[in-house]
Amino acid sequence: MGQRIPDLLQLPRLPTVSIEPEIVSRRVTLYTHRMETSKEKSILRGILFLYRQYFKTESMRFKCILLKKKICAAASGEIILQGNMISRIRHCLFHTTVERLKKTPAEQRWLSRQLSDPYVKSARQQNYRCRSAFKLLEIDDKHNILRPGISVIDCGAAPGAWSQVAVDRVNATGYDRDAPVGFVVGVDLLHILPLEGALFLPNSNLLEPAVQARIQESLPMGEAQVILSDMAPNASGIRQLDQQQMTELSFCVLELARRVLSPGGTLLCKFWDGTNSRLIQSQLIKVFREVKMLKPAASRKESSELYYIAKYYRKS
Known part of the structure; x- marks a missing residue:
């Protein structure tokens, strides 16, 4: 050479x-x-x-x-x-x-499902970071939880699709000069690529009080009008363990709501259908005037994921 x-x-x-x-x-x-x-x-x-x-x-x-x-x-x-x-x-x-x-059978099934998924294709066409954006779009179209000028917390924000929707609908970039400017903060254990109009706290564990304090410090007036949570633990395959971990995350989001959610605020929280789902619902009913269970069309039919939308927070 x-x-x-x-x-x-x-x-x-x-x-x-x-x-x-x-x-x-x-x-x-x-x-x-x-x-x-x-x-x-x-x-x-x-x-x-x-x-x-x-x-x-x-x-x-x-x-x-x-x-x-x-x-x-x-x-x-x-x-x-x-x-x-x-x-x-x-x-x-x-x-x-x-x-x-070479793909394993499970990888082949996943790839086949991705290639045939209309939401995956739409996410690519509309420049959303992943298909989950359409879950929030559908929920917001029906329940009108995001509006210009409000502050939003996105829990489990990575890769940032829900934050994209929130930034657009609360006018966090100030694109619409005739509407009030909102604020979006996202937090996740994983790294999140920057997004105009959003403040991200990557590599942060929401279970830690210090992280919740940082979120509160970043919010205008220290309060949020909407908390979104699409968080879920990495599935272990042990149903009871996974359910317990999901319940802990849900209670963590509820604790954050008690800390930073303004009176009359809204919480949208993902959970997995199972033995603990009613326990989560009972806790939400104590502090919210209206609690509903949702299954967006963009959520895969075989998935056990559901969402609670809790409105009109009663701050004690």
């Missing part, structure tokens, strides 16, 4: 990999232009691809391990990649890609 490739990447040898693929990606971007030939650039991309596969799944660590060691040795400058090794790398990359494209 005429050059040891790629010394500047400083990639560690397998199996003691500690470098993140994002770091590798940045280094590839920085140093690819220094490579003199297209073959050298191809090797760089190959190294990056294999490292990404290594981090994606445990099983990939055992695929073509000898070739990976040679690639990493080359990256450390110990050997020089020759033409026959380039062809073997390309062969490995092809089969690695094919291996990654």
Whole structure:
């Protein structure tokens, strides 16, 4: 090759990999232009691809391990990649890609459902971050809970579809100059991409009092008129455990409502139908004048998810 490739990447040898693929990606971007030939650039991309596969799944660590060691040795400058090794790398990359494209039966069912889902297609066409936006759109069209000028909390906001709807309907960006400007704050354990008109608190656990305090501090006048919750725990497959975790999240949202919801405010909360659903309803009835159970059309029929919409909060 005429050059040891790629010394500047400083990639560690397998199996003691500690470098993140994002770091590798940045280094590839920085140093690819220094490579003199297209073959050298191809090797760089190959190294990056294999490292990404290594981090994606445990099983990939055992695929073509000898070739990976040679690639990493080359990256450390110990050997020089020759033409026959380039062809073997390309062969490995092809089969690695094919291996990654194989789907389990559950993945195939999910993919088939996604491809045939009209809400998924509509979300893509209307630039919503996910199909759940249509659940909130439908509920708001029927119950008119979002209006310009109000403050809204979006619990479990990631990836941000409900916040998109809320920002638009409360005029949080000030797009409609003739209407009052609202405010939207979203919170989630996960990272959330920024959204104009919304304040996000990513990587935040709503169960922590400190996070609830931050939400209250961010609100105008320290109060919200609407609390939205599309939160759900990661399903374990153990029904009773999942129900208990969902109930805890629902009670957490109710506790937040007691703290920041203004008198007459509205709470929209997701829950899973089961033994604890009536318990949640009984607690809502104590502090809201009107409580209804909803199943939006955009919610999949096979899903056990339901929503409580609680109106006219009575602040004690």
